[in-house]
Amino acid sequence: MEIMAYNPPRFSEERLAQVRKIVGQFPEGRQKSALIRVLHMAQEDFGGHLTAEVMDYVADLLAISPIEVYEVATFYTMFNLKPVGKYMLEVCHTGPCMLRGADKTIAYLQQKLGIKVNETTEDGFFTLKSAECLGACGYAPMMQCGEHYYENLTEEKIDALVDAWQKQPVPPKAWEKID
Numbered sequence: 001m002e003i004m005a006y007n008p009p010r011f012s013e014e015r016l017a018q019v020r021k022i023v024g025q026f027p028e029g030r031q032k033s034a035l036i037r038v039l040h041m042a043q044e045d046f047g048g049h050l051t052a053e054v055m056d057y058v059a060d061l062l063a064i065s066p067i068e069v070y071e072v073a074t075f076y077t078m079f080n081l082k083p084v085g086k087y088m089l090e091v092c093h094t095g096p097c098m099l100r101g102a103d104k105t106i107a108y109l110q111q112k113l114g115i116k117v118n119e120t121t122e123d124g125f126f127t128l129k130s131a132e133c134l135g136a137c138g139y140a141p142m143m144q145c146g147e148h149y150y151e152n153l154t155e156e157k158i159d160a161l162v163d164a165w166q167k168q169p170v171p172p173k174a175w176e177k178i179d
Ligand code: FES
Pocket: 092, 093, 094, 095, 096, 097, 098, 132, 133, 134, 135, 136, 137, 138, 140, 142
């Protein structure tokens, strides 16, 4: 039996420099304030989701207890605790979007992608989620994918977006790089 090498999650030097820069923006002893930004980085660098091992690493980096990281990572829906597709489509299903047909948008995406909400396509391209208000109520129905919003959705727009993503499998960045 082949024994696999164990590679614990570790940020690159470049990323560590970014983490230090962010932590340095807060007063001494308040490094926990950097937690959400560092979790975004970890999610982007370690495969799009946060394992217990990754969360423990972040706790270690910020010198806080693992439970403080778990509390935050499990509270916010923007953090994934299990693998997701390259493109995570989050369709707003709060009141104003529902009034403008969000339920039809979700149904259309389910049918087009062949998955239900909270599922991922077999090819690993798409995960479909529904989300609470994303703050673009005036452009309903809408969805978020990575750092981009797609608004006033119609079946035609969804077709064009999904087709384009399928042809160009570069995941959108969920985290904006820091200089
Ligand atoms: S209700 Fe959908 S963005 Fe606000």
